Amino acid sequence: MEQSIEQTTEVLLCLSPGEAADLKEGINFLRNKKTGKDFILYKSKNRVRACKNTCKHQGGLFIKDIEDLDGRSVRCTKHNWRLDVSTMKYVNPPGSFCQDELVVEMDEENGLLLLELNPPNPWDSEPRSPEHLAFGEVQITYLTHACMDLKLGDKRMVFDPWLTGPAFARGWWLLHEPPSDWLERLCRADLIYISHMHSDHLSYPTLKELAGRRPDIPIYVGNTERPVFWNLNQSGVQLTNINIVPFGIWQQVDKNLRFMILMDGVHPEMDTCIIVEYKGHKILNTVDCTRPNGGRLPEKVALMMSDFAGGASGFPMTFSGGKFTEEWKAQFIKAERKKLLNYKARLVKDLQPRIYCPFAGYFVESHPSDKYIKETNIKNDPNELNNLIKKNSDVVTWTPRPGATLDLSRMLKDPTDSKGIIEPPEGTKIYKDSWDFEPYLNILNAAVGDDIFLHSSWIKEYFTWAGFKDYNLVVRMIETDEDFSPFPGGYDYLVDFLDLSFPKERPSREHPYEEIRSRVDVIRHVVKNGLLWDDLYIGFQTRLQRSPDIYHHLFWNHFQIKLPLTPPNWRSFLMHCG
Ligand code: FES
Secondary structure (H helix, E strand, O other), rough: OOOOOOEEEEEEEEHHHHHHOOOOOOOEEEEEEOOOOOEEEEEEOOOEEEEEEEOOOOOOEEEEEOOOOOOOOEHHHHHHHHEEOOOOOOOOOOOOOOOOEEEEEOOOOOEEEEEEEEEHHHHHHHHHHOOOOOOEEEEEEEEEEEEEEEEEOOOEEEEEOOOOEOOOOOOOOOEEEEOOOHHHHHOOOOOEEEEOOOOOOHHHHHHHHHHHEEEEEEEOEEEEOOOOOOHHHHHOOOOEEEEEOOOOOOOOOOOEEEEEEEOOOOOOOOOEEEEEEOOOOEEEEOOOOOEEHHOOOOOOOEEEEEEOOOOOOOOOOOOOOOOOOOOHHHHHHHHHHHHHHHHHHHHHHHOOOOOEOOOOOOEEEOOOOHHHHHOOOOOEEEEEEEHHHHHOOOOOOOOOOOEEEEEHHHHHHHOOOOOEOOOOOOOOEEEOOOHHHHHHHHHHHOOOOOOHHHHOOHHHHHHHHHOOOOOOOOEEEEEEEEOOOOOOOOOOEEEOOOOOEEOOOOOOOOEEEEEEEHHHHHHHHHHHHHOHHHHHOOOOOOOEEEEOOOOOOHHHHHHHOOOOOOOOHHHHHHHOOO
């Protein structure tokens, strides 16, 4: 009988933007007046952690711990257990338990939601003990970026194939030269997992080549609110075997192999991660998740892989004005990367996988027009992270080179086994030194001369289609050349998102203002095809100024995740214009 139930999220507490802003630094005790349930929130700078106000011992209620001068711990009223809410670990009894954390999510209006994932550790259903693995039975070959080719007994599974072409319009290119047999490898896969819709994971240029040979290749994605393949029809790629699976339920492949897709706590509408289990040995791939499964993950897996590099955002490189001097940006990037490195090292230390592999950060801004981004957007070095991990734990680390293969059985038995990791043959090209820019730039360029843009009413048509309004923000959109100077004959216009009007001048009321300069080929390609603005923002194809200097989450979230699933109807638009 089917034991598993699909993992769901339940909202336990909802704070309005005002209430969220009123949270004080340190410990906050809150009650949901409707349910009468109590919660503890710990705020430190911009981060909020939360748990139920229920003691793990026998369900007692926590109160302020007056002996705690740092303001980080609470005391149980029943038998005096103490919980440090900044770490969610019990300090009395010392070194004992962890408190179960709730997922904290910022909602649409920047209010705050406390969510509970149910069940929290779905991989514990129908547990299996690890069985003996023969040498060579489980082999993991790194191809590029987030793409791994897994041999699991007589099955083959591939993660996130990005092996050719750019990602995010023309902003990201492969750092590593994929092994020359990559297409054969993809073609012989029994399953392909695609973690999310971002184009460094869901690569249509790669899938196009694959579909040419095997359109029926079985692809698996999570049941995210925005479908991973929302754009499949428009992409022109013929794939006929896409399987959407529910979160938190084991998918049995054969008697030895199963996998489970989990959601991300920060972007549940789009991001996922995966646990693959072969003969009871788990491989955990958290990909790009910010807080995979709300921060609850299996411990002591055989192999864990995750992102590590940072730099997957236009911020702050593409910003100018105000505080955004070169010096500030350099400092900020350095500090952020360091934080990410420490966070990853801590996560690995806490989860204690036997082997850890940093991946999904091997891209480069190699188009000459993006030289500035390439030089500024410094990413973490996988070796630096691995050294940090080795210093603090006995986790074995693997810095993958394209074509290198890890033999899981050998590595689990003896990490010093010289055959544990087979490196690519001597003389193999590791880093790419040339990229085929032209065909991809031609596709983008084709949008520039499209008939749509002969009629200035495209602006109203597009933003009405986009559906973002009733928000006090005025944006000036400027089409530019390669160097972000105004494109001769290009559009330069204002959008007032309060009433979705297109005024000639900025309105006289007080309003936040943002200026977005975008390369004309990319913005027109995005507009024409109804694509998400990730291509512009994550792909470094914009330059931004804002006043005041605040992040308009609602605006960006809409244009990066929530645009309609079908593109604007330009055909009917042109008919009416004509
Ligand atoms: S119930 Fe909290 S210490 Fe016993």
